[in-house]
Structure formats: C-alpha cells, structure tokens
Amino acid sequence: MNQTIETMLNHRSVRKFKEENLSPEQIQMIVEAAQMASTSSFIQAYSIIGVTDPEKKKKLAKLAGGQDYVSESGHFFVFCADLYRHSLIGKWENADVDDSIMSMEKFMVSVIDASLAAQNAAVAAESMGLGICYIGGLRNNLPEVSELLETPEHVIPLFGLTVGVPDQKTAVKPRMPFQSIYHENSYRHQKDTVKQEMNEYNEAISAYYHERTAGKRSDKWTEQMAKMLQRKSRMYMKEFVEGKNFAKK
Amino acid sequence: MNQTIETMLNHRSVRKFKEENLSPEQIQMIVEAAQMASTSSFIQAYSIIGVTDPEKKKKLAKLAGGQDYVSESGHFFVFCADLYRHSLIGKWENADVDDSIMSMEKFMVSVIDASLAAQNAAVAAESMGLGICYIGGLRNNLPEVSELLETPEHVIPLFGLTVGVPDQKTAVKPRMPFQSIYHENSYRHQKDTVKQEMNEYNEAISAYYHERTAGKRSDKWTEQMAKMLQRKSRMYMKEFVEGKNFAKK
Numbered sequence: 001m002n003q004t005i006e007t008m009l010n011h012r013s014v015r016k017f018k019e020e021n022l023s024p025e026q027i028q029m030i031v032e033a034a035q036m037a038s039t040s041s042f043i044q045a046y047s048i049i050g051v052t053d054p055e056k057k058k059k060l061a062k063l064a065g066g067q068d069y070v071s072e073s074g075h076f077f078v079f080c081a082d083l084y085r086h087s088l089i090g091k092w093e094n095a096d097v098d099d100s101i102m103s104m105e106k107f108m109v110s111v112i113d114a115s116l117a118a119q120n121a122a123v124a125a126e127s128m129g130l131g132i133c134y135i136g137g138l139r140n141n142l143p144e145v146s147e148l149l150e151t152p153e154h155v156i157p158l159f160g161l162t163v164g165v166p167d168q169k170t171a172v173k174p175r176m177p178f179q180s181i182y183h184e185n186s187y188r189h190q191k192d193t194v195k196q197e198m199n200e201y202n203e204a205i206s207a208y209y210h211e212r213t214a215g216k217r218s219d220k221w222t223e224q225m226a227k228m229l230q231r232k233s234r235m236y237m238k239e240f241v242e243g244k245n246f247a248k249k
Numbered sequence: 250m251n252q253t254i255e256t257m258l259n260h261r262s263v264r265k266f267k268e269e270n271l272s273p274e275q276i277q278m279i280v281e282a283a284q285m286a287s288t289s290s291f292i293q294a295y296s297i298i299g300v301t302d303p304e305k306k307k308k309l310a311k312l313a314g315g316q317d318y319v320s321e322s323g324h325f326f327v328f329c330a331d332l333y334r335h336s337l338i339g340k341w342e343n344a345d346v347d348d349s350i351m352s353m354e355k356f357m358v359s360v361i362d363a364s365l366a367a368q369n370a371a372v373a374a375e376s377m378g379l380g381i382c383y384i385g386g387l388r389n390n391l392p393e394v395s396e397l398l399e400t401p402e403h404v405i406p407l408f409g410l411t412v413g414v415p416d417q418k419t420a421v422k423p424r425m426p427f428q429s430i431y432h433e434n435s436y437r438h439q440k441d442t443v444k445q446e447m448n449e450y451n452e453a454i455s456a457y458y459h460e461r462t463a464g465k466r467s468d469k470w471t472e473q474m475a476k477m478l479q480r481k482s483r484m485y486m487k488e489f490v491e492g493k494n495f496a497k498k
Contacts, residue, residue, distance in 0.1 A: 001278075004253040004376035008282040008369050029250075031431050033257040035424040037368055038383045041477055042470075044425050049432045056434060080436075086474055088443055093475035100478040104487035104496075105388065108360060112407065115364030116371075119286055120257050123372060127253035134287045139354065150435040158361065175284040176293050182280050183298045185305060186399040187329075194337055221291075225335055226342035228290055229349040238353035238498060247353075247496065249487060 007127045012172050014131025015069045017164030022075040026128065030077075030163070033124035037116040045106070046114035047082040048121075049149050049157070050075060056148060063144055064137030064160065074130065074164030078138065078145075079118045081110035081246065084154040099249055101154065107247035114158055125163045135160030142240050156244050171212060174204055198222055256376045261421050263380025264318045266413030271324040275377065279326075279412070282373035286365035294355070295363035296331040297370075298398050298406070299324060305397060312393055313386030313409065323379065323413030327387065327394075328367045330359035330495065333403040348498055350403065356496035363407050374412045384409030391489050405493050420461055423453050447471055 001009075022030075031048055039045070051057050054071070060078075061070035070076055083101050090097035100106055122132045138145050138160050145157050175181070180197045188194070202220035209217040242248050250258075271279075280297055288294070300306050303320070309327075310319035319325055332350050339346035349355055371381045387394050387409050394406050424430070429446045437443070451469035458466040491497050 002376050003251070004256055005278060005282050005373050007253055008285050008373060011285045011287070013287065028427060029254060031427060032424075033254050035427075035430055036257050036260045036421075038260070038262065038371065038381075040383070040385045042422065043474065043477070044430070047430055047432060047436065049434070049436060051434055053434045084438065085443060085447065086478060088440060089447070089471045089474050090478065092444065092447075093471055095475035095479045097475065097478035099481045099484065103481075103484055104490055105483035106478075108388075108407070108486065108490075109385070111357060111360050112364045115361045116368045119365045119368035120372065122287065122365075123369065124254050124257060127251050132287075134289070136289045136358070139357075148435075150438065152436065152438040155436060158357070172285075173291065175281075178277060178280060178284075181284055181293070181296055183296060183398075185298070185300055185302045186397075187296065187298060187401065187404060189333065189399065189401040191337060194334060195341065198334065198338070198341075222338045222342055225292065225338050226344035226346065228292070229335060229339065229346035229355075230344045232348045232352075234354040235348065235352055235498065237357070238496065241353055241357075247487065249484065 004127070008123060010172065011126060012170045013133040014166045014168060014170065015133055016168040017069060017073040017131065018167045020074055020165045022163060027075060030121050030124050034117040034121040037120040039113050040109045043109060043113065045081065045083055045086065045110035046117055047080045047155065049078040049080065051078060059148055060138065060145065060160070063141045064135050065140055067135060067137055069133060070135055070160060070162050073162040077121065077161040077163065078149060078157050079114045079159055079161065080151060081114050081156045081158055082154065083110055084152050087154050102245050102248040104247045104249070107241070111158060118161055121161060130163050131166035133162050135162055139234055139237070153245055156241065156246060174208055176201055253376070257372060259421065260375060261419040262382040263415045263417060263419065264382055265417040266318060266322040266380065267416045269323055269414045271412060276324060279370050279373050283366040283370040286369040288362050289358045292358060292362065294330065294332055294335065294359035295366055296329045296404065298327040298329065300327060308397055309387065309394065309409070312390045313384050314389055316384060316386055318382060319384055319409060319411050322411040326370065326410040326412065327398060327406050328363045328408055328410065329400060330363050330405045330407055331403065332359055333401050336403050351494050351497040353496045353498070356490070360407060367410055370410060379412050380415035382411050384411055388483055388486070402494055405490060405495060423457055425450055
C-alpha cells in the first residue's frame with residue numbers, strides 16, 4: 001500500500017486543533033492541489049474563500065451550530081459552487097448563457113466540481129500531517145453566511161473545511177461493507193438483500209460504539225439514520241438555491 | 250512536496266488505455282479508499298457500480314457520446330447519488346423520512362458525498378500509477394443509463410470514472426490562477442477585477458494551446474466557456490432529478 005492510500009484509509013475527522021495557523025505556503029499548496037482535481041469540461045465552477053478574520057470565524061462557528069473548531073483551527077476554507085464568472089462571461093462574449101447557468105445540470109456540475117476540489121484539499125492537508133473536518137453546518141443558515149462572505153448571485157457556499165494541527169486522537173469509523181456500497185453491472189435493489197446487509201452493518205457499528213464508549217453507546221446505523229432523517233432540517237434550501245439562480249430550469 | 254501532493258499536481262485526464270483489466274484487489278483498494286472520504290453526518294448517501302459486462306460497457310460508451318475509452322479501459326466505475334437504502338430504513342424503523350429524502354438539502358448531501366468518494370477513488374488510482382477520466386457524458390441520457398444499470402428510485406448515476414493503465418502521455422492543463430479561485434474573508438465580485446483576471450488567464454490558456462498544437466489552436470478560456478454554455482445541454486435534468494424523488498422540496 002502506498003502513502004497516498006494509507007493517508008486516505010487513516011482518515012478521521014479532527015475537531016480539536018493546536019493554536020497554530022497554517023502558513024501562507026501551506027494554504028497555497030492546499031489550494032493548488034484542490035485546483036488540480038478534474039473539472040467538468042474545464043468549467044472550474046467553484047471558488048474557495050479562506051476566512052482569517054477572527055470576528056467572521058466566530059460568527060461562522062456560531063452559524064454552523066456552535067462548532068468552536070471552526071474558529072479554533074489553523075485555517076478555515078469555505079467551498080462554493082460558483083457560476084458568477086460564467087454569467088459575466090456571457091455578457092462579455094455576447095453569448096446567451098442564462099438557460100445553461102440556471103439549469104439543474106450546471107447546478108450539479110458546480111456542486112460536483114467544488115466537491116472534487118475540496119476532497120483534494122482535504123487529502124492534501126492530511127498528507128501534510130494536518131487534520132481536517134468538513135463543516136456542513138454552514139448550510140444551517142446560508143442567507144447569513146452569504147451575506148457575511150459577500151457572495152454574489154450564482155454563488156452558493158456549500159460547506160466549510162476546517163484544517164489544523166490535530167490536538168486529539170480519534171478513531172477511524174468503519175464504513176459500510178464493500179459489498180453494500182459496490183455493485184457489479186447492475187444495482188442490487190432487492191429489499192431482503194439490503195435489509196440483511198444493513199443488519200450486518202448495524203452489528204459492526206454497535207460494536208464500534210460499544211468499544212469506544214466503554215459500553216455507554218451501542219447505536220445501530222439504521223437507527224441513527226432514521227433519527228436524523230426524521231428531523232426536517234434545512235427545508236429552506238430549495239428556495240435558497242433557486243433564489244441564487246441555480247437549478248431553476 | 251510529498252508523494253500525495255505530487256500525484257495530485259500531476260493529474261491529467263487519460264483517454265487511451267492499455268488492454269489490461271484492473272485486478273479484483275485493485276478494484277477493492279480503490280473502492281475502500283473512496284469509502285473513507287468524509288460523509289455528511291455519516292449518511293454514506295452514494296453507491297458505486299462497477300461495469301464489467303462488455304455489452305453494457307459498449308452501450309454506456311455510446312450513451313456517453315461515443316467515448317470509446319469508457320469501454321476500452323481497465324475498469325469503469327459509475328458513481329451514484331443514493332438515498333434508496335435510507336428510504337427503506339424509514340419503513341423499517343417506522344420513521345417518516347420522506348420530506349428529508351425529497352429535500353434539496355439531502356440531494357446536495359448525496360451529490361457531495363458521491364463526489365468526495367469519487368475523488369478519493371481517482372487519486373487512489375493515480376497513486377497506483379493508473380490513469381483516470383471522469384465521464385460526465387453519462388448525464389447525456391440518464392433515463393437509459395438508469396435502465397441499463399437497474400437503479401431504483403432515489404438513485405441517480407452522476408458520472409463515470411474510467412480507470413486503466415495509461416497508453417498516452419497528456420499535458421497538465423493550467424488551472425485558473427490562485428488569486429482568481431481563492432478569496433480572503435469576502436468574495437471579490439468587482440466586475441473589473443474579475444475581467445482583468447480572466448484576461449490574464451485567457452493569455453495563459455491561449456499560450457498553452459498554441460504550444461501544444463504547434464500554433465493550430467489558441468482558444469481563450471472565456472470563449473470556450475461562452476461556446477459551451479450557449480448550448481442548452483441536458484435541459485431534461487430537473488425533471489429527471491425530481492422524477493427520481495430528489496430535490497422536490
């Protein structure tokens with residue numbers, strides 16, 4: 001196994017960091033690695049905002065649901081779906097790009113582009129010995145986040161990535177078994193098969209929590225998911241996304 | 250610079266492969282690396298379909314716009330946004346998860362999850378000396394792709410990833426300058442600044458094509474983008490996505 005794959009297999013989210021800012025060189029290297037991810041038809045439909053202003057970081061930490069490790073980390077990146085430049089290009093090149101830019105297809109392209117870039121950033125950071133945590137909590141309140149970061153129309157902050165020198169040791173969380181995530185030639189959708197696989201996975205997850213908490217927790221994965229999905233969270237999203245002129249057509 | 254970052258900075262899409270299938274061990278390692286990417290609230294809202302059936306591969310190559318390197322590669326992966334399991338969990342756990350599953354928020358979560366996993370797969374493959382190319386062309390015709398792969402409701406094939414032993418040497422394509430993609434504390438949306446940056450980038454891209462084609466091409470990036478976005482491609486996507494019960498609420 002090579003170092004790159006070893007880095008990936010050792011991934012765990014880090015939520016406690018030493019008081020040590022990333023250097024400008026580290027930030028630049030992480031962003032350059034992000035930029036080299038594949039991009040659909042070379043569209044590069046994303047932007048990255050690095051937040052260094054202490055006040056803004058505190059506000060973002062609060063908006064993300066009181067996650068201190070947003071402000072108390074070495075650096076905080078925000079990844080955005082971004083077709084703003086492309087909307088301007090339409091005007092400059094005298095091309096009617098409105099339908100494209102407002103299409104569900106290009107919304108997906110920009111979310112995918114931003115995510116591929118972000119994962120390169122995450123793995124690059126981890127390969128440098130840093131720890132990371134994605135901050136989906138930014139989506140709790142995108143109107144305020146957008147105002148704070150002054151993102152224009154055609155730009156949506158999707159998630160944050162908090163990066164720094166780890167100050168905790170966390171465990172690698174066992175993923176779904178290979179045969180549950182990986183299908184060959186056609187999707188195995190038989191409900192009995194899925195149920196049996198999920199039961200087996202439940203046992204693995206229960207055992208993981210049991211061991212990690214000295215018997216205090218033994219959640220099953222399906223229970224966790226049911227509980228989470230019962231909460232109707234961020235139901236403003238469709239209106240917000242369409243209000244930013246994404247996924248309207 | 251470490252090996253992982255070196256691998257990323259050396260990324261270029263490969264579209265011609267040697268006739269050499271990936272081994273089961275290689276496939277498993279790539280999928281396991283993919284699975285270790287971060288996932289929103291541990292939801293793991295994606296699936297990977299490996300296509301090995303030669304007939305299916307040919308059909309997919311055709312559906313993707315006649316891209317032979319889909320069928321003529323070492324392996325072809327399809328990454329799907331997937332909330333099918335979660336819809337079943339709702340029934341098994343007697344939890345009302347319908348609003349969540351049909352929300353724009355969870356659509357974004359599943360597209361992001363699938364993309365983070367895919368980028369780990371891509372980098373893992375490249376770290377093993379393999380070449381890769383993302384196949385967004387699958388989205389040309391998702392109804393037929395879904396039928397071919399037998400994906401149920403709540404599952405959307407997002408893109409393919411073709412992987413194999415490279416049989417061509419391609420050049421690294423210069424990305425947008427660091428200062429154009431990276432903002433500090435707030436988004437720089439001043440049109441004049443963006444225009445000036447894009448003009449500079451146009452020169453870099455023109456020079457790149459000029460050198461690579463011995464003077465035959467000298468496209469500017471903004472021209473490429475305007476031309477691409479003028480085509481109203483895949484405008485069926487919103488109806489298709491909502492028809493699969495994603496992004497409806």
